[in-house]
Amino acid sequence: MKEITSIQNPLIKQLSQLKDKSRERRKTGTFLIEGAREISLAIKGGFQLETILFYPELFSSEKLSTFTSEVIQQIEISKEVYQKLAYRETTEGVLAVAKSKTQDISQLKIEKENPLILIAEAPEKPGNIGALLRTADAANIDAVIIANPKTDLYNPNIIRSSVGCVFTNTIATGSTSEIIDFLKKKNINIYCAALQASVSYHTQNFAKPTALVVGTEAIGLSDEWRKNSTQNIIIPMQGEIDSMNVSVAAGILVFEAKRQRNFK
Structure with missing residues (x-):
């Protein structure tokens, strides 16, 4: 040796x-x-x-x-x-x-007829990305897609903060346009977490093919996502601020979808 x-x-x-x-x-x-x-x-x-x-x-x-x-x-x-x-x-x-593995959106295969997908646009903080991946693992969702990635998924901080879930989740990356095109071709409904033209998240039906889309805490989602969404959704808040940590928001949305699907 x-x-x-x-x-x-x-x-x-x-x-x-x-x-x-x-x-x-x-x-x-x-x-x-x-x-x-x-x-x-x-x-x-x-x-x-x-x-x-x-x-x-x-x-x-x-x-x-x-x-x-x-x-x-x-x-x-x-x-x-x-x-x-x-x-x-x-x-x-x-x-x-x-x-490394290639994780381009063009190679993503969704096997289920009724998938649940989590999408994050341009997340920068490795800790947030790791937390998103842990949430995806806990809920056993079908895929995590990173739009316009700012850091590579093999950053040691992402590996550490995801506790290794970066290796076992189905993950893809691509531009916002590529991902929207992918979702529309697969007839997957797009629910964007946004302040503009939004309804409360719990009023929507996530039991059908669903992509839940979250943006950065600083600037939220780009116009392209909001314009192409099936429905913009919001998590009602009662405090002084109008946003929460992206991984927390994603967890609320993902587990509401799982509740509607009876955690299947």
């Missing part, structure tokens, strides 16, 4: 770039995963692992058997190397290099 003890090792320098830079992840078509649970979910989600790196004082070689059949290369690393590559303060001692 290969062993690396120096942070000056060329591979470690490359992996450090992979962790920190979206450009490097796009160029190589690979990304870094930290944590045993996240690696297990990546395998479950059909991601191909290229390399696994472990610090034996935190993650024993015996535990590698969980991932062995999925891994091309295993590397034992020193504490210094692990600390260089690890993103989280709470350490488990294991990382993996995985191949």
